[in-house]
Amino acid sequence: MKMYYDKDIDAGILANKTIAVLGYGSQGRAQSRNMADSGLNVVVGLREGGASWQKAIDDGMNVKTVEEASKESDIIHILLPDEVQADVHEKSVSPYIESGNTVSFSHGYNIHFKYIKVPKDVNVTMIAPKGPGSMVRRTYLEDFGIPGLVAIEQDGTGDALQIALAMGKACGLSRAGILETSFKEETETDLFGEQAVLCGGITELIKSGFETLVEAGYQKEIAYFETCHEVKLIVDLIYEKGFAGMWNDVSNTAEFGGLSRRERVINQESKKEMKKILTEIQKGKFTKEWTMENLSKQPMLNRLRAIEHEDEIEITGAKLRKACGLEK
Ligand code: NDP
Numbered sequence: 001m002k003m004y005y006d007k008d009i010d011a012g013i014l015a016n017k018t019i020a021v022l023g024y025g026s027q028g029r030a031q032s033r034n035m036a037d038s039g040l041n042v043v044v045g046l047r048e049g050g051a052s053w054q055k056a057i058d059d060g061m062n063v064k065t066v067e068e069a070s071k072e073s074d075i076i077h078i079l080l081p082d083e084v085q086a087d088v089h090e091k092s093v094s095p096y097i098e099s100g101n102t103v104s105f106s107h108g109y110n111i112h113f114k115y116i117k118v119p120k121d122v123n124v125t126m127i128a129p130k131g132p133g134s135m136v137r138r139t140y141l142e143d144f145g146i147p148g149l150v151a152i153e154q155d156g157t158g159d160a161l162q163i164a165l166a167m168g169k170a171c172g173l174s175r176a177g178i179l180e181t182s183f184k185e186e187t188e189t190d191l192f193g194e195q196a197v198l199c200g201g202i203t204e205l206i207k208s209g210f211e212t213l214v215e216a217g218y219q220k221e222i223a224y225f226e227t228c229h230e231v232k233l234i235v236d237l238i239y240e241k242g243f244a245g246m247w248n249d250v251s252n253t254a255e256f257g258g259l260s261r262r263e264r265v266i267n268q269e270s271k272k273e274m275k276k277i278l279t280e281i282q283k284g285k286f287t288k289e290w291t292m293e294n295l296s297k298q299p300m301l302n303r304l305r306a307i308e309h310e311d312e313i314e315i316t317g318a319k320l321r322k323a324c325g326l327e328k
């Protein structure tokens with residue numbers, strides 16, 4: 001494991017460089033503001049008339065079109081949605097990339113799966129916070145940061161790693177620690193994590209628990225509290241103190257029940273399916289499916305979204321969160 005902290009990084013390498021941050025969404029807004037507040041020369045690249053344009057101006061950022069920002073910058077940090085990056089790169093970024101520039105990302109998707117190709121004399125780097133933009137910004141303002149990842153796919157200038165690390169330092173990530181990885185590892189594990197565990201796995205686990213209780217005749221609101229609301233409390237404990245800390249904090253009854261029953265819920269069958277999901281990612285099958293989806297205006301995603309939106313747990317949760325003042 002190679003971990004970098006503030007003391008290991010010389011941010012001076014960016015002193016005379018201009019950094020274009022393309023996109024002003026979750027990551028773009030947080031990272032560009034942190035970098036600007038750390039004293040870097042940042043220009044935000046956006047499409048004129050888009051919703052973020054005025055927002056970035058209101059935040060006091062230097063805003064230009066994607067083309068102008070790319071043209072005048074040494075480092076182009078692409079923080080657009082992954083599915084639009086290749087198109088925007090081809091039309092509005094790549095014509096302005098010069099030898100010795102750096103093209104940077106917070107997720108390796110488009111480079112690893114070769115949707116974006118960059119000339120050999122240009123750096124291809126990644127600096128990726130391990131959390132949403134709102135946290136990147138909030139922790140930075142609290143004089144801390146969230147951990148991050150750094151990876152180098154192409155080192156055209158010989159100091160690509162130093163450049164990427166300095167960007168991470170300016171975002172506040174090396175206050176917590178920046179771990180070295182590769183584009184391949186970051187991309188494949190990130191996709192797997194969100195599909196099997198973080199976004200896919202956990203929602204289905206919650207939903208199955210909720211449905212089991214409701215189908216057995218218990219009140220929906222009670223079922224929601226037990227199987228969904230309390231997930232955060234448990235995850236917070238695991239986040240702070242690991243499994244052991246969580247087991248220590250819950251009752252002995254919960255510990256005995258959980259440890260003795262969990263493998264009946266998630267078992268070898270689930271793991272076999274997880275391995276299949278990972279193989280689909282590694283072989284590019286998932287990526288192909290997602291590309292097709294985007295070529296035809298996301299029909300499956302829209303259908304799945306509509307079904308999810310109407311799910312009983314969502315309707316119950318929305319009412320309950322409102323009634324308890326958890327959501328305004
Ligand atoms: P967002 O979806 O929040 O990005 C939206 C921004 O992109 C808006 O400013 C939008 O501008 C702009 N945009 C969208 N389409 C275009 C276009 N065609 N031309 C110009 N601008 C456009 O992205 P995220 O911040 O979620 O993700 C950015 C990158 O960070 C991705 O690579 C992602 O994988 C990575 N990442 C994201 C994390 C997260 O927590 N969200 C965590 C770690 C990495 P407009 O207002 O004009 O639409």
Ligand code: MG
Nearest residue numbers: 190191193194
């Ligand atoms: Mg992720």
